[in-house]
Amino acid sequence: MIICQLTAFAQDWKSLKSIKLNNLAHQVSIDRQGNLYVSSLNGAIDKYSINGELQSHYSPTKKSSPHIIEAWQGLRVFVFYKDFQEYSFFDRFLSESERYTFGNQLAVSSVSLSTIAADNNIWVLNAQELSLKKIDTNSNEVISETNLNLILKNKTHDFTYIREYQNLVFISDSKNGLLVFDNIGNYLETLPLFNISFFSFKDSSLISIQNGKMIYFDIYTKQKKEVSLPDPSYTFVLMENKRVFLFKKETLDIFELN
Helix, strand or coil: CCCCHHHEECCCCCEEEEECCCCCCEEEEECCCCCEEEEECCEEEECCCCCCCCCEEECCCCCCCEECCCCCCCCEEEEEECCCCCCEEEECCCCCCCCCCCCCCCCCCCCEEEECCCCEEEEEECCCCCCCEEEEEECCEEEEEEECCCCCCCCCEEEEEEECCCCCCEEEEEEEEEEEEECCCCCEEEEECCCCCCCCCCEEEEEEEEEEEEEEEEECCCCEEEECCCCCCEEEEECCCEEEEEEEEEEEEEEEEC
């Protein structure tokens, strides 16, 4: 059983800048330099600097909505297209490589979530057969496979997001909590975090937005901290040092949190 200690904090939000986004925010990510990546519903991707200046733009020739965009590697950006069961890589200037499929061992339309691993392979979650697989990007073969049937306490599930961080794999399931695996797919624990559609990380804390508050959950100590947002309508949060990036569909607001 995991017991988390909840602490509520009142902190000062210092507004630095508010930016009207080039395209409506559908998915977001941040790299190690604090650059921000915003993908729209039609597949356009914009890169902003840590100060909110638009640096690069990608306009797709094939209209498809990115389900996950992941930029933490820095030199390349991973994008998963659920509708087409494809993934792609972009360089830091948003030049796209070719699109890749997941291989013959994965049935069409079977990949519900996918993300990049630290070893440059790919994690895929199949919600139909309840399996987590790690795929070799060179051979398209399955390196490891974990059956989730024995892990999920609640047999209904709603998987929303996946991310590898510090050699751990995190999968949010609004019905069961946040599942944690090691870097070869062995199940470790379930964190008591429910109804999360998106999360990011700052140091040892998993960060999300719930009920108009920013939630910090330390993945090691299990301490949970809540901070009231300056506006409850924000949908995404990213952080770099003391700088906080809060997104609505049309705007990016940059704050310093003291």
